Structure formats: C-alpha cells, structure tokens
C-alpha cells in the first residue's frame with residue numbers, strides 16, 4: 045500500500061479507503077442483512093482485514109443503514125481506534141444545533157471521542173446555490189468549525205455527487221477535504237475541479253471508484269467477457285488509482301475477501317502513466333458543465349494536446 049499527504053491535513057492516507065456504506069445495505073446476492081449479528085461479524089472481519097493490510101482510512105456516515113454501519117465500525121474502534129483515520133458524515137440540511145447533536149450521536153455509535161474528519165454529506169439531492177449559501181452562512185459551517193474547536197473532529201470536509209456543487213465551498217477555503225463522484229464513467233471533475241482542489245490544497249477522496257457496479261452492469265449487457273474475473277472492476281480501479289490528483293479511493297467493500305482482492309490488485313498494479321496528464325479526449329463535452337459550475341472557461345484548455 046502507498047500513503048499520500050491528504051491536502052493540508054497531517055493525515056498520510058492509504059490510496060484505498062474502506063468505504064463502509066455497503067455495511068449498512070442489504071445484499072440479496074450475498075445474503076448480507078445488516079440487522080443480523082452474522083453481518084456485524086462479517087463487517088468486523090472486513091475492517092480488521094483492511095487495517096491489517098495497510099488500509100488506514102474508514103469512511104462511514106450516520107445514515108448508512110440508519111446508523112448500522114457506524115455501529116459496526118464502532119465495534120472495531122473499541123479496540124483499534126489508533127490504527128486508522130476515522131471519517132464520518134452528517135446531513136448538511138440541518139441546523140447548527142442538529143449538527144452538534146448528530147456529531148455527538150455518531151461519536152457514541154463509533155465508540156470514540158473524536159473523528160479525524162467530519163463531513164457534510166451531499167447525498168443524492170446535491171446542493172442548489174441556496175443550499176450552498178445556507179451551508180456557508182446559515183449555521184452548518186459554523187457548527188462544523190465549533191466541533192473542530194472543541195476537538196470533536198480534527199478536520200472538516202464536504203461531499204457531493206456532482207463536483208459543480210462544491211466549487212463555492214472549495215473556494216471559501218473553509219474545508220480541509222472534499223469527496224466527489226469521479227470514476228471511469230464520470231470524469232467531469234477532471235478538467236477544472238481537481239485543479240481547483242490542488243490550488244486550494246484540499247484533500248480529495250472519491251466515492252464510487254468502482255462506479256457502484258454501474259459500469260459492470262453495462263458491460264454485462266454489452267460485452268460480458270469484460271466482466272470475467274472482475275476485469276471491468278479492475279479497469280475502473282486502474283483508472284482511479286492512476287490519477288495522482290486523487291488522494292484516496294473510497295472503495296465499498298463488505299467482506300474480507302473483497303478487501304484482499306483489492307489490496308492484492310493495488311499491490312501488484314504498476315501505474316503505467318499518471319492519468320492526470322492524459323488528455324481527456326472528450327473534454328469539450330465538459331465545457332458547458334464547467335461554465336455552469338462558475339469556472340472561467342478558457343476554450344484552449346479543452347483542446348487536446350499531445351506531447
């Protein structure tokens with residue numbers, strides 16, 4: 045495993061983070077039911093396996109399985125809190141007092157007295173300009189800064205599916221970290237947003253690096269042989285791992301077998317080329333999206349340059 049400096053924080057994060065969302069979600073395919081003790085034990089084994097094999101970030105949220113994911117992680121934190129950076133999230137559409145209370149409830153479920161990163165959780169609704177303004181001026185940011193002052197979290201972050209929802213927040217320089225959706229089929233952040241994060245020295249983690257299985261389902265319909273031996277997942281992971289602007293891939297894994305599969309893949313994969321330097325051939329497609337996100341768009345940035 046490799047470790048990189050996470051933006052302006054003191055965290056040296058593993059390139060792979062254990063994404064703990066699947067711990068809170070039932071899976072018909074594997075028979076995982078997060079309400080059962082059996083699933084708690086499986087999650088515990090997966091977390092131990094991740095920590096034993098070099099992964100040092102756990103990313104969860106208070107609403108994954110209505111708190112079940114945090115409780116599963118909390119079981120392990122009773123004995124291994126010092127072995128990892130612990131990240132969780134809360135709802136940013138809350139009041140100042142609700143965010144303080146949500147943090148205290150998460151600390152209890154996670155059996156800890158502080159988080160390394162506490163994040164405002166974008167969720168699927170995204171942030172309208174009004175919500176962004178509310179976050180910065182209506183209470184949520186103040187609550188997050190208060191939690192930092194009290195030592196209940198060391199750093200604060202914000203997450204959103206769409207990078208365009210986070211431009212104002214990154215420019216505000218108030219957040220230490222962002223988590224966005226960026227992967228082999230969602231590359232919009234690759235032209236301007238990741239550059240902006242670098243300029244502001246913000247830690248970047250990506251959700252859904254394995255496309256949450258969407259790419260695999262599409263390949264199953266189009267070219268099933270690409271799914272054999274999980275090739276399409278490895279392709280998705282290779283893409284994300286090879287981009288130096290991404291500090292850590294928040295990869296959902298709910299069993300020790302999955303953890304070992306991905307750790308082994310990472311350890312054996314030689315990054316052929318930094319994807320940050322590979323021109324995005326269809327980048328013009330993203331010009332309009334960047335404009336809407338408020339970037340000062342320069343058409344020449346979208347011209348493919350070859351070395």
Ligand SMILES: NC(=O)c1ccc[n+]([C@@H]2O[C@H](COP(=O)([O-])OP(=O)(O)OC[C@H]3O[C@@H](n4cnc5c(N)ncnc54)[C@H](OP(=O)(O)O)[C@@H]3O)[C@@H](O)[C@H]2O)c1
Pocket residue numbers: 062063064065066071103104165166167168203204205223250251252253254255256257274277278294295296297298299302305306
């Ligand atoms: N901030 C936000 O709003 C937000 C939103 C979504 C996600 N997240 C974070 O990002 C993490 C990742 O998102 P995600 O879990 O939706 O998507 P993901 O990491 O793209 O995909 C996870 C799924 O991929 C499968 N998988 C993993 N490694 C594989 C491999 N080597 N071969 C084949 N399949 C493999 C697993 O399926 P099996 O179940 O079959 O093992 C797993 O459930 C979450 O856990 C969460 O921490 C954050």
